[in-house]
Amino acid sequence: MRVVVLYSGGKDSHLALYRLLREGHEIVSLLTVIPEKPDSWMFHRPNVELAGLQADCMGFPWQCVKVSGEKEKEVAELIPALSQLKYQSKIEGVATGAIASNYQKSRVEKLCDTLGLKHLSPLWGTPERELLTEILNLKFEVYFTSVSAEGLDKDWLGKVLDLNRVNTLLKLREKYGLNPSGEGGEYETFVCDSPLFKRRLRVLEAETVWHHNSGIWNIKSIQIVEKIPLDRFGDSDEPPHE
Numbered sequence: 001m002r003v004v005v006l007y008s009g010g011k012d013s014h015l016a017l018y019r020l021l022r023e024g025h026e027i028v029s030l031l032t033v034i035p036e037k038p039d040s041w042m043f044h045r046p047n048v049e050l051a052g053l054q055a056d057c058m059g060f061p062w063q064c065v066k067v068s069g070e071k072e073k074e075v076a077e078l079i080p081a082l083s084q085l086k087y088q089s090k091i092e093g094v095a096t097g098a099i100a101s102n103y104q105k106s107r108v109e110k111l112c113d114t115l116g117l118k119h120l121s122p123l124w125g126t127p128e129r130e131l132l133t134e135i136l137n138l139k140f141e142v143y144f145t146s147v148s149a150e151g152l153d154k155d156w157l158g159k160v161l162d163l164n165r166v167n168t169l170l171k172l173r174e175k176y177g178l179n180p181s182g183e184g185g186e187y188e189t190f191v192c193d194s195p196l197f198k199r200r201l202r203v204l205e206a207e208t209v210w211h212h213n214s215g216i217w218n219i220k221s222i223q224i225v226e227k228i229p230l231d232r233f234g235d236s237d238e239p240p241h242e
Helices: 011-022 048-058 079-089 102-115 128-137 163-176
Strands: 002-006 026-035 062-067 093-095 118-120 141-147 187-193 199-211 214-226
Touching: 002 011, 002 079, 011 026, 011 093, 011 128, 011 187, 026 048, 026 079, 048 062, 048 199, 048 214, 079 102, 093 102, 102 118, 128 163
Parallel strands: 002 026, 002 093, 026 062, 093 118
Antiparallel strands: 141 187, 141 214, 187 199, 199 214
């Protein structure tokens, strides 16, 4: 199926892209939605403008569309862009990284029904532990770019999602009821490398902004770098120097 992926640059939309390719779908384009309001009900916000660099690293066409960020209205504002993709690029479906949010899934399904497209949600129903374990096993390089839940403090911002962080998220679920996958807005992420990347991204400068009990890691400077085969450096996950 010819598919456009709603791509934020975070771990979930990236894993959805990975699964879609594994299932044999043709990715026509990655479409990044940029909400004007930081508290969008539907769409990821921190660092989404950098998704075009991720697309470049993978070799996929990319485009973005700006929306108001206002509840319900922001979904309808996608209609012109998706309609153009349907008639000019012959897309048949729209894919998202939704896992368990009926709010998000129902809105995209309604949008697709309006346009005569199919909604694909390859992560839907995946248990949080299984999803996070898959991300680790695939060696996605994922950074926390926002946190806004009890148990997640300033120390999480700019840190890599690793096994220790996953185990902590699972413990916080038991203590606070936090969604370990972050789909409830508890945290957001940015992917710098994965098996899909032909080249990878390296953050050169970032700013941490903290307000009361939530914060954002804004990437100020980033560069595309060549990937160096791991076997040149033994079992190390990263070369000693780049």
